[in-house]
Amino acid sequence: MAVAKEDIYPKKLLEYMEGFMVSKTLFVACELGLFDHLHASQRPLTAEEVAQELGMSTDGTERLLSACAGLQLLITHSDEKGQVVYSNTEMSTTFLTKSSPRSLYHSIEYNSNTIYLCWCYLADAIREGRNQYEKAFGISSKDLFQALYRSEEELVKFMQLMNSIWNVCGRDVITAFNLSEFRSICDLGGCSGALAQQCVSIYPTCKVTIFDLPRVVRVCRDHFLPEENQRILFHEGDFFKDALPEADLYILARILHDWTDERCLELLNKVYQACRPGGGVLVIESLLYEDNSGPLSAQLYTLNMLVQTEGRERKVSEYTHLLNTAGFWDTHTQLTGTHYHSILARK
Structure with a gap:
């Protein structure tokens, strides 16, 4: 008898268990002004640039930016120097920046x-x-x-x-x-x-x-x-x-x-x-x-x-x-x- 993959790997349960991590990542990104800063910059930024301009550690900032990209709150691509740069998604600009009339x-x-x-x-x-x-x-x-x-x-x-x-x-x-x-x-x-x-x-x-x-x-x-x-x-x-x-x-x-x-x-x-x-x-x-x-x-x-x-x-x-x-x-x-x-x- 075939065993469903969900029976041997509880993917949904793990997502539920770690759901608070998703919430807190969103909360902290907003609290630190991440989306506002990327919107104001009018160009994609590297983790080092964001860290310097917001007064945060480069390592911590890179991890936060990467997690936000994984949550589809940020867009990533490589610039002409091969560095990873970050920018807001349309959803983040509309709902996560303070200046937006529809801000959450x-x-x-x-x-x-x-x-x-x-x-x-x-x-x-x-x-x-x-x-x-x-x-x-x-x-x-x-x-x-x-x-x-x-x-x-x-x-x-x-x-x-x-x-x-x-x-x-x-x-x-x-x-x-x-x-x-x-x-x-x-x-x-x-x-x-x-x-x-x-x-x-x-x-x-x-x-x-x-x-x-x-x-x-x-x-x-x-x-x-x-x-x-x-x-x-x-x-x-x-x-x-x-x-x-x-x-x-x-x-x-x-x-x-x-x-x-x-x-x-x-x-x-x-x-x-x-x-x-x-x-x-x-x-x-x-x-x-x-x-x-x-x-x-x-x-x-x-x-x-x-x-x-x-x-x-x-x-x-x-x-x-x-x-x-x-x-x-x-x-x-x-x-x-x-x-x-x-x-x-x-x-």
């Missing part, structure tokens, strides 16, 4: 400096069934967002994370449904305002109110939306404690996955009461398959929700149940081809 740099930075540390305590999170901020950072997570926003620097980093995600995926989730009928939109937990900007850009007749905590609104105005936009408004408050502004459509983008079912229903009930008749709610989340078989991205995200929050990723049926219980009906889901999808329900 800040998302990578947050994964490296915050999420990576929480995942060191994944086993504890699974045993205890709760997030691990106290072990990772020595702070109480009794108030989830006090832990997430534990300093001004950490708040800005979190907002940069969300900004980078919606700069890449925002248009897809906002255009999954035609939202042109909704003139007044309230983005609950609107954070950096990236989705609000997508809305007013795509739908010229709408106005968007960003509803978020006072300190988040202040940072948004100072760092992310400094210019006056007559169609983007701000409303300071805590959506669990304070009254919500009346609107035709409420956006809940990566909000419900932070919370338990009970807290989700509490929020959705408030949204239903505030929503104008005929209006609706747009839920934007990563979605699990109904049979628990995938997708892997959502399965990993739900583990991340365990180590970082009170919530979890859910299936379409679970979000539909929450929405229907709160009074919403006519629920439809659109998959976008990205990690995040859109669910629209009506009042």
Whole structure:
């Protein structure tokens, strides 16, 4: 009986076991400014040139550049002197340089400096069934967002994370449904305002109110939306404690996955009461398959929700149940081809 090669050489298991090496290589390359420097140089560089210009060891730099080439983040070829030179791929220039409008740099930075540390305590999170901020950072997570926003620097980093995600995926989730009928939109937990900007850009007749905590609104105005936009408004408050502004459509983008079912229903009930008749709610989340078989991205995200929050990723049926219980009906889901999808329900 023939033996499959996978049975005698566990290639996939080895890839999984060493997966953290891939992540950390990407994290460090971004942290050291590798892709920004290669982009700014406007010509391929040798490892020695990169090392000298960034103040790093030639040996370490060569190893890092080679690994990035193996990950298809860099292109290599030989110059006229026969030296190996390196340049960015188109993907790296688009998503890994700070100056790119679609940069994931800040998302990578947050994964490296915050999420990576929480995942060191994944086993504890699974045993205890709760997030691990106290072990990772020595702070109480009794108030989830006090832990997430534990300093001004950490708040800005979190907002940069969300900004980078919606700069890449925002248009897809906002255009999954035609939202042109909704003139007044309230983005609950609107954070950096990236989705609000997508809305007013795509739908010229709408106005968007960003509803978020006072300190988040202040940072948004100072760092992310400094210019006056007559169609983007701000409303300071805590959506669990304070009254919500009346609107035709409420956006809940990566909000419900932070919370338990009970807290989700509490929020959705408030949204239903505030929503104008005929209006609706747009839920934007990563979605699990109904049979628990995938997708892997959502399965990993739900583990991340365990180590970082009170919530979890859910299936379409679970979000539909929450929405229907709160009074919403006519629920439809659109998959976008990205990690995040859109669910629209009506009042």
